Amino acid sequence: MTRIDQTFAKLQSEGRKAFVSYIMGGDPDLETSLAVMKGLPGAGVDIIELGVPFTDPMADGPTIQLAGQRALEGGQTLAKTLDMVRRFREGDDTTPIVLMGYYNPIYARGVDQFLSDAKSAGVDGLIVVDLPPEEDDELCIPAQAAGLNFIRLATPTTDAKRLPKVLQNTSGFVYYVSITGITGAAAAQAADVGPEVARIKAATDLPVIVGFGISTPDTAEAIAKVADGCVVGSAIVKEIASGKPVSGILDYVRSLADGAHRG
Numbered sequence: 001m002t003r004i005d006q007t008f009a010k011l012q013s014e015g016r017k018a019f020v021s022y023i024m025g026g027d028p029d030l031e032t033s034l035a036v037m038k039g040l041p042g043a044g045v046d047i048i049e050l051g052v053p054f055t056d057p058m059a060d061g062p063t064i065q066l067a068g069q070r071a072l073e074g075g076q077t078l079a080k081t082l083d084m085v086r087r088f089r090e091g092d093d094t095t096p097i098v099l100m101g102y103y104n105p106i107y108a109r110g111v112d113q114f115l116s117d118a119k120s121a122g123v124d125g126l127i128v129v130d131l132p133p134e135e136d137d138e139l140c141i142p143a144q145a146a147g148l149n150f151i152r153l154a155t156p157t158t159d160a161k162r163l164p165k166v167l168q169n170t171s172g173f174v175y176y177v178s179i180t181g182i183t184g185a186a187a188a189q190a191a192d193v194g195p196e197v198a199r200i201k202a203a204t205d206l207p208v209i210v211g212f213g214i215s216t217p218d219t220a221e222a223i224a225k226v227a228d229g230c231v232v233g234s235a236i237v238k239e240i241a242s243g244k245p246v247s248g249i250l251d252y253v254r255s256l257a258d259g260a261h262r263g
Helices: 003-014 030-039 062-073 078-089 103-109 111-121 140-145 163-167 190-201 217-226 234-241 246-262
Strands: 018-024 047-051 097-101 125-128 152-154 174-177 208-211 229-232
Touching (some): 003 018, 018 062, 018 217, 030 234, 047 078, 062 234, 078 097, 078 103, 078 111, 152 163, 190 208, 190 217, 217 229, 217 246, 234 246
Parallel strands (some): 097 125, 174 208, 208 229
């Protein structure tokens, strides 16, 4: 079992939903980003998604695009992002970490080298948004063989014909994208999300976590009620971009986590 599997088993035994947070590695700078990351578990975060900055982030809205630009301008790289994981693991060996990003930096490093480095750093799972199931031999299958979960996204346009293909080699959890479009574009609606989550859960035993369009404790609670948990990314990245101190950012994260855990 990976740390992700263990976390969901523990949450299920406690009757609680998961709160997943996303931050961009190296935004606004490496040390601030690491300080926020280290504070997330204490603020109620169950799983951390750590973004790997990339020059052409096609699934990301303006908020996360700008975070990636700030990180890249500050010298953030895939290697430095993996080093963040290593430094985090010095004080926390239980909170799951999922790297989220695009295939190009992984390809440039070399798949075998990347998987070896990610595993030794303490990464638990990958979300690579521009590798469809048809390319599973490229990274998904090798990642699972290396002991990393490969987490796939399902969307409102993933129909009954496509869903089995999406779920085929997915592990850890399914990330349901609550809206069509890019991150940070609209508010998620539990009434719309609930039937879609039920449809996915009928086809898999994996937990279904909902992301995109969640920015308040009430929305986090409402979405968590109809899913196995929720993800917040753009709203947290906005707090980081506002220049708030780390303590203020973590207070906001804690409010969202409290909402999700009431779900």
